[in-house]
Structures are given as C-alpha cells and as structure tokens.
Amino acid sequence: MRIQIEAFFQFINNLPRKHFFALILLFVFLLVIAFLPSQQQKSKHIKRILTLSSEHGNSASVEPLSAIADEFGMRFANKEGDRKVDVEIVAGDTVSEIFQREGLSAALLQELLDVDQKYLRLGNLLPGQKLKMLMNAENKLLVLKVIIDRASTLTFTLKGDEYVSLLETKKGVWSHSLYKGIISGSFYINAKHAGLSAGQIQQISNALEEKINFNRQLRAGDSFKVLVAKNYIDGTYSFDSEVLAVLIKTRSKTYTAFLSEDGRYYDEDGLGLSKAYRRLPVNGHPRISSPFNLRRLHPITKRVSPHLGTDFAVVVGTRVYSIGDGIVLRAGYHPAAGNYIVIKNSRKYTTRFLHLSKILVRRGQRVEMGDLIAKSGNTGRSTGPHLHYEFHINGRAVNAMKVNLPLSKSVLRKDKKAFNKRRDGFLNEIKEA
Numbered sequence: 344m345r346i347q348i349e350a351f352f353q354f355i356n357n358l359p360r361k362h363f364f365a366l367i368l369l370f371v372f373l374l375v376i377a378f379l380p381s382q383q384q385k386s387k388h389i390k391r392i393l394t395l396s397s398e399h400g401n402s403a404s405v406e407p408l409s410a411i412a413d414e415f416g417m418r419f420a421n422k423e424g425d426r427k428v429d430v431e432i433v434a435g436d437t438v439s440e441i442f443q444r445e446g447l448s449a450a451l452l453q454e455l456l457d458v459d460q461k462y463l464r465l466g467n468l469l470p471g472q473k474l475k476m477l478m479n480a481e482n483k484l485l486v487l488k489v490i491i492d493r494a495s496t497l498t499f500t501l502k503g504d505e506y507v508s509l510l511e512t513k514k515g516v517w518s519h520s521l522y523k524g525i526i527s528g529s530f531y532i533n534a535k536h537a538g539l540s541a542g543q544i545q546q547i548s549n550a551l552e553e554k555i556n557f558n559r560q561l562r563a564g565d566s567f568k569v570l571v572a573k574n575y576i577d578g579t580y581s582f583d584s585e586v587l588a589v590l591i592k593t594r595s596k597t598y599t600a601f602l603s604e605d606g607r608y609y610d611e612d613g614l615g616l617s618k619a620y621r622r623l624p625v626n627g628h629p630r631i632s633s634p635f636n637l638r639r640l641h642p643i644t645k646r647v648s649p650h651l652g653t654d655f656a657v658v659v660g661t662r663v664y665s666i667g668d669g670i671v672l673r674a675g676y677h678p679a680a681g682n683y684i685v686i687k688n689s690r691k692y693t694t695r696f697l698h699l700s701k702i703l704v705r706r707g708q709r710v711e712m713g714d715l716i717a718k719s720g721n722t723g724r725s726t727g728p729h730l731h732y733e734f735h736i737n738g739r740a741v742n743a744m745k746v747n748l749p750l751s752k753s754v755l756r757k758d759k760k761a762f763n764k765r766r767d768g769f770l771n772e773i774k775e776a
C-alpha cells in the first residue's frame with residue numbers, strides 16, 4: 344500500500360504542469376458534484392453507450408435507435424417536478440436493477456410484469472433497446488416506454504390506479520427486390536454472392552427441399568431467380584424479409600415456388616411444396632384445463648382478464664413440438680410466463696409456449712413441424728403443471744383449437760383464383776428484370 348501511495352505521488356510530481364492543474368481541477372469538480380443535493384437534479388438524463396448485439400439475419404434483431412423519433416416529449420406535457428429518465432440497455436442490465444436505481448419499488452415492477460404478460464417484452468430486455476420513464480414529483484411512474492426496435496414501442500401508462508400497456512408497431516413499407524445468379528459452385532455461395540442473406544437462402548431451401556437436393560442436383564450453368572419482399576421502416580431496411588418466389592432452372596427441369604397468402608409455398612400449379620401444420624403441440628389428446636377465452640373473469644380480482652391461450656393439463660416434462668416450420672423469434676425466461684418460446688411460423692402466424700421446464704431451441708434457430716422444442720413445466724406465475732399454448736395471427740391471439748390452419752396439401756379451390764393472380768404478378772416481376 345505504502346509503495347503504491349509513493350508511486351502515486353511520484354507519478355503526480357512527474358506530470359507536466361498543465362496535466363497537474365487539469366487533475367486538480369477535475370478533483371475539485373468531482374467534489375462539488377459529490378456534495379450537491381440530489382434534489383437539484385430536476386430532470387436527470389442517463390445516457391449510456393449503445394452496445395449492439397452481434398446478431399444478424401432475419402430474426403427480430405435489435406436495430407440502432409437513432410432513427411426513432413423522440414415522441415416522448417411531445418406526448419406528455421412536462422409538469423412541475425416531473426422527471427424523465429432515458430436508459431439504453433447494455434449487456435448484463437436487468438429491469439429490476441434499473442428500477443432500483445431510479446427508486447422504483449419491486450412491487451411496481453411485479454405489477455408491470457403482470458401487465459406485460461400480453462407482450463412479454465419488459466422482462467427480457469436486450470442490449471441496444473431503450474427505456475424511457477416519466478416520474479412525477481413523488482417519484483410515481485407515470486409512463487414507461489420500452490423501445491423494442493426500430494419498428495415497435497411498448498408503452499405502459501398509468502390510468503387511474505392501473506397500468507395499461509400498448510404495443511405500437513410501425514408497419515414499414517414492403518418493397519420487392521430481385522436476385523439472380525448462375526451456379527458455379529454451391530448454391531449457398533452463389534446465392535450469397537447474388538446478395539441473398541443466409542436467412543433468405545434457408546427459406547428458399549426449406550421451400551424446395553422436398554423437390555431439389557441443393558447439394559447434388561444443381562450443376563454449373565444452372566440458374567436461379569429469387570423475388571424477395573423487404574421491409575423498410577423510415578427508409579431503412581428493417582431486416583424483416585420474405586422470399587416471395589423462386590425459379591430455379593436446371594438442364595432438365597424448372598423448379599418454382601410461390602408464397603401464398605397462407606404463408607406456405609406452392610408450385611406453379613398450386614401444389615403444396617412445404618409441409619402442413621399440426622393442430623396440437625403435444626402428442627395424444629390431453630385434457631384442456633383452461634380454454635382460450637377473451638372474456639374470462641379473473642378468479643380473484645373478478646376483473647376481465649383474457650386467457651389468450653389454451654392450457655393443456657400435462658405433467659412436467661411432457662414433450663412440446665413445433666406445430667409448423669418456423670424460426671425461433673425469442674426464447675428465455677419471464678417472471679410471469681416462466682421459460683417461454685415464441686416461434687414465427689410465417690409472416691402471419693406466431694406461436695407461443697409458456698411455463699416450460701426446459702427450452703430445447705435457441706433464438707434464431709430454424710425449426711420444422713414436429714421438431715421437439717421444449718419440455719412442459721410449471722415455471723413463472725403458474726398455478727400447476729400445464730402447457731400454455733398461444734396462436735397469433737398478425738400479432739393477435741386467436742383460439743388455436745379453432746383456427747383455420749392450412750392443413751391441406753394444395754391451394755384450396757376457393758383460393759385458387761387469388762393464388763394464380765399473385766403467382767402471375769410475381770412471374771411478371773421476375774421476367775421484367
């Protein structure tokens with residue numbers, strides 16, 4: 344210790360004069376700050392370094408936040424004593440730590456997490472996401488905004504004595520891009536070279552995997568054309584994309600795939616290329632302990648508290664399967680939902696599995712219908728072992744036991760006209776280039 348102090352003073356003595364005075368100045372400044380009463384910090388702005396996760400591809404990736412307009416100030420009048428706090432999440436941050444830092448109670452966080460069961464975003468903050476909080480003079484939280492990504496913001500607003508949540512999603516603009524190339528090596532390399540992303544290439548090979556063996560059947564000189572819809576929010580690519588049409592020409596045959604409104608791929612004649620969906624995420628015919636019910640009354644509070652899923656009474660450890668092909672959008676732990684998985688099955692369909700004991704997939708992973716994804720459990724706020732299963736269409740929960748799933752092999756007769764029109768539109772776009 345002594346040696347360290349001596350070394351320190353020697354270091355100071357050896358400093359050039361300019362640096363020495365700068366050091367003194369800094370020290371005095373720090374002293375002043377340390378003894379300032381904290382009440383004087385009327386409006387505190389915490390700004391932190393933005394660290395983005397290195398994830399990429401088609402999964403719901405976190406985007407730079409610079410493009411998000413700051414509507415916060417416009418929407419909420421600044422009353423006397425109100426305090427605003429901005430936090431940018433860095434790796435290792437937890438929402439409970441942030442609440443603690445701002446003097447907000449654990450009970451408040453619990454309340455918000457209960458409200459968050461609808462969207463499951465607050466308990467699972469990711470680096471690069473942003474929190475905006477507005478507190479009144481008594482440090483009561485009036486508004487909490489979770490800026491999830493460029494497209495979506497989740498807002499908790501105090502209305503009376505309850506918080507209500509609202510997820511706002513910017514739709515963005517879909518625009519079509521055509522990619523083409525000639526096979527010279529592997530399809531993957533050539534498609535990549537043409538500008539397609541790994542996720543899009545995966546979509547292509549998933550769509551045609553039962554028709555072509557991409558490793559063996561394609562030869563040098565074969566050609567491909569791919570039409571992709573890409574989503575742009577405020578002029579910037581949001582990394583949300585969907586392969587609309589594929590045309591692969593080999594010496595002997597032309598293979599085609601067209602994305603239908605139902606989220607599945609069909610060939611030029613409307614014959615199905617991808618597998619259908621299955622109704623239940625578990626085997627057998629388990630008892631439904633609580634059905635989907637938008638008007639369910641909460642047994643204790645007697646308030647309307649919708650049950651957005653179907654509960655299967657199954658023992659802990661029951662195998663849970665993906666009901667269709669898809670990509671794992673999110674997988675993790677949420678205090679209310681427990682271990683959970685969200686799978687994006689198509690542009691329209693999303694499925695969610697809550698209270699799991701074991702998660703067997705990871706975020707960004709591709710799954711196929713019938714893949715084992717989890718073991719059921721009793722984690723989170725659960726009243727007993729069961730699997731809570733949700734089916735969403737365009738972000739809205741629907742009854743998974745009644746939803747009209749594309750279980751058929753080819754385009755339905757009633758949809759055939761619409762499919763043909765769509766297909767011809769895609770073909771025209773491909774030919775024009």
Ligand SMILES: [Zn+2]
Nearest residue numbers: 652653654731
């Ligand atoms: Zn449930």
